[in-house]
Amino acid sequence: DAGVTQSPTHLIKTRGQQVTLRCSPISGHKSVSWYQQVLGQGPQFIFQYYEKEERGRGNFPDRFSARQFPNYSSELNVNALLLGDSALYLCASSLEGWNEQYFGPGTRLTVT
Amino acid sequence: AQSVAQPEDQVNVAEGNPLTVKCTYSVSGNPYLFWYVQYPNRGLQFLLKYITGDNLVKGSYGFEAEFNKSQTSFHLKKPSALVSDSALYFCAVRDILNYGGSQGNLIFGKGTKLSVKP
Structure with a gap:
């Protein structure tokens, strides 16, 4: 079975722009979570979706939004990019919201 | 607040030796x-x-x-380290207090870099 996939792999954006990151969960997994990993730090929780509904939100500004589609794939949107948004964005899927999470390879976002 | 701590930024081990990466938690x-x-x-x-x-x-x-409730620790161990074990290791705790919706998101430590030398 394919693992969690994310696209694109790398992305370079300019301050003030908007970005959309995509994630496809493991087949059969209904929950998707998004994390931000800044260099030298552990991942920080951004959002969790389960059955297309937001189930949790971390301490991130409203510039960050996400959604989950009927096929359980998900998008993370970030508006008005700041230099500090430069990070590795990780998507994780789990069978239900409370099982162990399996991570994708991440999208490396660089904001210049 | 729930948290985990990884007190060591880096652990260095010789190949073949046992390794331990430390983690303590507060929940x-x-x-x-x-x-x-x-x-x-x-x-x-x-x-x-x-x-x-x-x-x-x-x-x-x-x-x-090994989970140790009295010491609130959850140390990672391996009896014999391999060079290929060299990587960044993260301890995490499930955020069960976030009753706003999610009981599944994880709170991570800052990570410990493990270096195994031949």
Whole structure:
């Protein structure tokens, strides 16, 4: 079975722009979570979706939004990019919201 | 607030020697604890978890972790280290207090870089 996939792999954006990151969960997994990993730090929780509904939100500004589609794939949107948004964005899927999470390879976002 | 701490930024071990990567936790109630490994430019790979039961948890790639309630620790161990074990290791606890919706998101430590020399 394919693992969690994310696209694109790398992305370079300019301050003030908007970005959309995509994630496809493991087949059969209904929950998707998004994390931000800044260099030298552990991942920080951004959002969790389960059955297309937001189930949790971390301490991130409203510039960050996400959604989950009927096929359980998900998008993370970030508006008005700041230099500090430069990070590795990780998507994780789990069978239900409370099982162990399996991570994708991440999208490396660089904001210049 | 729930949290995990990884007191060592880096652990250096010779190949063939036992390794320990330390983690302590602070939670309200029973902890749900996890270990993940991250190789360069890669996502996180699940190693093992403790939910309840046996204090010694066995995981992938020969790793195990010992849950110690009195010391609030969950140290990762391996009897004989390999050069290929060199990576970044993260301890995490499930955020069961976030009753706003999610009971599944994880709170991670800052990570410990493991370096295994031949």
